[in-house]
Amino acid sequence: MAVVNREAAVTEAAGRLERAARDRRPCAPVRDVLGSTDIALAYAVQQRLVDGRTGRGARVVGRKIGLTSASVQRQVGVDRPDFGVLFDDMDVSGLSAVPSERLLQPRAEAEIAFVLAADLADGELSLGLVRSAVGYAVAALEIVDSRVADWDIVITDTVADNASSGLFVLGRDRLTLEEFEPRDVTMRLDADGVPASEGNGSACLGDPLEALLWLARTAREFGDPLRAGQVVLSGALGPLVPTPPGITVRAEMSSLGSVTATFSPKESKEPEDQG
Numbered sequence: 001m002a003v004v005n006r007e008a009a010v011t012e013a014a015g016r017l018e019r020a021a022r023d024r025r026p027c028a029p030v031r032d033v034l035g036s037t038d039i040a041l042a043y044a045v046q047q048r049l050v051d052g053r054t055g056r057g058a059r060v061v062g063r064k065i066g067l068t069s070a071s072v073q074r075q076v077g078v079d080r081p082d083f084g085v086l087f088d089d090m091d092v093s094g095l096s097a098v099p100s101e102r103l104l105q106p107r108a109e110a111e112i113a114f115v116l117a118a119d120l121a122d123g124e125l126s127l128g129l130v131r132s133a134v135g136y137a138v139a140a141l142e143i144v145d146s147r148v149a150d151w152d153i154v155i156t157d158t159v160a161d162n163a164s165s166g167l168f169v170l171g172r173d174r175l176t177l178e179e180f181e182p183r184d185v186t187m188r189l190d191a192d193g194v195p196a197s198e199g200n201g202s203a204c205l206g207d208p209l210e211a212l213l214w215l216a217r218t219a220r221e222f223g224d225p226l227r228a229g230q231v232v233l234s235g236a237l238g239p240l241v242p243t244p245p246g247i248t249v250r251a252e253m254s255s256l257g258s259v260t261a262t263f264s265p266k267e268s269k270e271p272e273d274q275g
Contacts, residue, residue, distance in 0.1 A: 006041060009045075011048075013034055013160050014049055014160075016030055017147045017161055018049065020104070020147035024104060026146070028148070029153060030148070034156045037155075043159055045159075046161075049162060058087040058088065060086065060087060060230075061088050061230060062233070063083050063085060063086060063230065063233070064084045064163060065081055066081060066164060067080065067235070068208075068234070081235070082163045085162060086165070086230075091168060091169075091170065093168075096262075098143060103243075105146050105150075106144070106145045106166055108143050108240065108241050109241070110187045110253065111237060112138075113137060113139070113234065114136075114208075115138070115232075116135060116229060117135030120133050121227070125213060134209075136175060137180075138174055138256060139256040141168065141169040141249065143167040143168060143261070144164045145166030168231075169260075171258065175255060179255070180256070183202050183208065185237065185255055187199050187237040187238055187251055187252065189249060189252075199239070203236070203237050208235065209234075243263050
């Protein structure tokens with residue numbers, strides 16, 4: 001690949017992804033301007049998009065870890081985890097239906113969500129420290145989405161696109177880490193009552209707490225460490241499931257109970273401001 005003008009590449013990629021979100025029309029991959037391996041450049045695009053959304057009033061409430069499951073990596077054709085930012089308006093737990101009109105190419109995955117009771121900013125970030133920072137956990141559905149047409153992505157495409165974030169739904173049952181072990185959780189995800197995905201905690205980098213440790217270290221390296229009160233979606237426990245308008249998906253998790261999402265039956269024709 002030719003020498004990249006990094007600022008111009010960030011501007012071009014961010015603009016392309018913003019237009020896709022605004023107009024609800026998937027765009028071409030952004031790897032033509034970022035390359036396929038420059039992760040730092042892709043995160044610079046992500047940060048540009050995050051700055052744009054917070055500048056328009058969105059509030060950061062946590063992070064998502066993506067691509068922690070080998071089965072999901074195979075589904076989307078990448079080979080390493082990544083992370084994205086969760087905004088307040090992405091939490092649709094309190095809605096009667098997930099708004100399909102806000103989504104382009106959604107898929108659901110069942111995850112464990114950790115809610116932090118302490119910062120993960122200082123000192124040696126170890127598994128023990130990460131464990132002690134978790135206030136509680138809940139079952140969660142992450143509704144991933146891609147602004148890139150046909151999910152034609154490599155790692156730089158998805159990182160730039162806020163780790164293919166969409167929306168999320170949190171379950172109601174809260175457990176502390178004294179009450180269950182994340183790696184031992186088993187999961188079954190049904191779509192309209194039909195089994196569609198299954199897995200367990202060990203599918204998430206061997207242990208969802210290892211995924212959280214990876215994120216804590218990586219976020220601090222990027223200068224924006226995890227903070228108390230934030231939600232962390234720790235990564236898929238099994239394969240992704242497409243979620244067209246009108247479908248209902250329900251994840252049953254052995255220790256954490258269940259979480260359900262029904263998608264609204266029609267997609268709106270009017271574009272929506274993503275800020």
